[in-house]
Amino acid sequence: MSTAALSTLASARGTGGFTGALSDLFWRRPRFLLFLLLLPPLLWLGIIYLGSLFALLLQSFFSIDEFSGLIDRTFTLRTYAQLFQPANYDIILRTVVMAMLVTLASVAVAFPIAYYAARYAKGAAKAFFYVAVTLPLWSSYLVKIYAWKLILAKEGILTWGLGKLGLLPLLDAWLSLPMVGGNSLSLSATGTFIVFVYVWLPFMILPIQAAIERVPPSLMEASADLGADAGQAFRTVLLPLALPGVIAGSIFTFSLTLGDYIIPQIIGTSRLFIGQAVYAQQGTAGNVPLAAAFTVVPVVIMGIYLWAARRMGAFDAL
Amino acid sequence: MTAAVSFQNVSRHFGTVRAVDDVSLDVRPGEFFAMLGPSGSGKTTCLRLIAGFERPTGGTVSIFGERMDTVPPYRRPVNTVFQDYALFPHLDVLGNVAYGLMVKGVNRATREARAREALALVRLDGFGARRPAQLSGGQRQRVALARALVNEPKVLLLDEPLGALDLKLRESMQEELKLLQRSLGLTFVFVTHDQGEALSMADRVAVFNEGRIVQAGTPEEIYERPATRFVADFVGSSNVLAPPLVESLTGQHRFASLRPEKIVLSGAGAIAGEVRSHAFLGATRRLLVQTPQGALHVTLPSGAALPPVGTSVTLHWSPADLHLMEDAR
Known part of the structure; x- marks a missing residue:
């Protein structure tokens, strides 16, 4: 919803300004408020945490070249076998x-x-x-x-x-x-x-x-x-x-x-x-x-x- | 005859609070005994003293002649139906009912068969596999009943078991409990704050107030001849007449109770008054009549002629219906 639409809404309801319109919006769409509140932690969990976990998982299917010490990025279970x-x-x-x-x-x-x-x-x-x-x-x-x-x-x-x-x-x-x-x-x-x-x-x-x-x-x-x-x-x-x-x-x-x-x-x-x-x-x-x-x-x-x-x-x- | 439950000068104090204060009572075997009183009157503490969850500060509790001074709850020949039912949420209905037999070491086949019998007794056949959370309030109440009865207690204790049910269910459960008690011949000790429930179900009622028994007797005795103002006030909607009025009528400076249904509007009038309001109660109508000596309730059959609000009436009763009582709490 655009700001213009929000302010029309606000004046129609006679509430004060942008925050009033926002409160009204949240009241009518409680899930939208929930979404806004959950977005930052979800981004944190999803990208930073799960992302790095996934990167870790990916790494474990690589192996290391015994001579050069470089990482060989082809999928293998060899590293798991080492465990x-x-x-x-x-x-x-x-x-x-x-x-x-x-x-x-x-x-x-x-x-x-x-x-x-x-x-x-x-x-x-x-x-x-x-x-x-x-x-x-x-x-x-x-x-x-x-x-x-x-x-x-x-x-x-x-x-x-x-x-x-x-x-x-x-x-x-x-x-x-x-x-x-x-x-x-x-x-x-x-x-x-x-x-x-x-x-x-x-x-x-x-x-x-x-x-x-x-x-x-x-x-x-x-x-x-x-x-x-x-x-x-x-x-x-x-x-x-x-x-x-x-x-x-x-x-x-x-x-x-x-x-x-x-x-x-x-x-x-x-x-x-x-x-x-x-x-x-x-x-x-x-x-x-x-x-x-x-x-x-x-x-x-x-x-x-x-x-x-x-x-x-x-x-x-x- | 040995009493099923006997209290001899039993007290239970919590700090300075005397929850139960020098109570003596005898519950007869096979009796449906109600402990009636407002909340905080000590009736539930008395029940817990029988079950063994509380120990008396003074006095002795005996069950069928055996002193319970050092007997823990798990060795007493009584079982309790709890106010909140206290069903085990992690067990299914059959597991709940069979619990008492399980902890006594009865083998699985026997205890499940007996649990099914107990469930049939409370008309819950086929509910064994459900969880307590999946049952309605009335069904939970029956499970709690079956769970207690399966242990064949000598005395069944019921702590406001119908309190959480709606009116219609409560009435049908009252009849059912009464029938069950008759057919099993068991001693029931029932705690309630609902005077109607106590009077309609019990063989004998003990009215509690402030940790003491104010009056004990049959429902008729309690209703017709309340011993004190408190009993008259608490049990049913009796008119309590103040000493000056009673003195003018009988010559004795005492409180008296007068049942609203004993008052008639015809004959030689004893007191004049003005009708203030009507209430329709189904089979009867209740009038509030304002007299110079105070307001009185009058119950009339629904078919009787009804004086309109605002009219003057004269109230008449037979002197025998005026019941003198103590001013004690």
Whole structure:
């Protein structure tokens, strides 16, 4: 509609000027307003985000010329085949197992906290909960990780505390185990795991808390009334109904662990995770197609994960 | 005879609020017992004390002679139909009804067969595969009923179960509930703020106000002989006569209730007044008559001659219909 037409409209209705005419237009065509509001974020998502994702996908079907180091832009699955070489496959397996363990541990730690916040905390206690849960997010991620490096170090407070409790033999026994062990906690996969759980925990607590808040308390009473003890009520009512929140939280913890390249670099063994492999391949090694192929792995895994969750009925209560 | 539900000096305080204040009552086995009162009168808290969702601050709740002091809700021989029905949204209707049997470890074939029977009992055969969200309010209410009954409770607790239904459905459900209670021979404890519902359905009614039972008795007793002004006000549309008027009529300085249908416009007039308004109520008409001592309602059969608004009438009643009562809340 032209400005002239708009102003005729405005005078016909006796409203004030261009903004009045615009308000009238939005009132008559609410979808037009919605369109205007959604256009910028859609452009952002569509072009910048999905576009770069598509470019990434495209890159992963290219390969690198072993001699010249140049990218060969012919479609091939050769780069994907490289993912299944033992060295690369190990990286994927290690990362996925770590992401799964971190997610499970986060759910176990987050659920009671979220339950307390949703069911018991009121007023000031609730405000304290939000501050306490989000406080770690206020400080830099790097600062927190270096702090953890000190906590977990051989001379750190955790080892010191365990020593005072006479539990050092237990720690040493744990650290001498293959896979999870190392010279100290800060140089072991266990350390990496602890820090991952700590850093991603808020992303698990908040969605679970929101999900539990949506479960009417009368449902828990109904379940008790029908003969379910606390454990049965949790398994048959609360958990199924809070599952969308658990899934939402696990999307965060799972995908953030799959993609992180800083935590395993600062804390843990020298064995690589997917994020570090991507970082190395696109940087020093200059193998962008392999980096892209590595990046596709978490996307595919998350896709499978969500599909499986849906099949299991995790979103039925939504 | 052991009472189905017995309260002995039961109190439940929330901080300084006495939600239930020293209540004693006995519900007889096989009885349809209504707890009637305005919101906040303590009737729902009493129901929750029976179900076990609340624990008494003082006193004892017993169910069929067994003290419930330390018995959690999941071990009490009662089941509840919740006000919002509280159906599990992630289970289908059959799963909802079979839930109680499932947590008790009854095998799938048996519990589903019994759940189907319970659904048939509330006339919902064939609805087993639906989700609660796909049902109407009345159907949800029946599912909630079936879900409770399938566990064969000794006492069925109903918390304003008809509150969310529209008038017509509510009336048909009232009859249905009554029939069901008769045929099963079960003890029903029913909470409602609707005096019509309580009087029409219950064998006995306890009227609650401010955490106490003001009067307990049959619907006839409650309606004909209200113990206090509060009961007369709350149950039905009785005329409450102030002490000066009652004193002039009976010589006693007391409040009294007078049912509008007991007043006639013929015979020797006791009080003169002027007709202020008419209301058509189907089988009857209700008149508001202004007298020097206050306004009175008069109910006349629809066929009776109707004095026009503005005319003077004389009101007459038999002294026996004037029921003296306490000034208590």
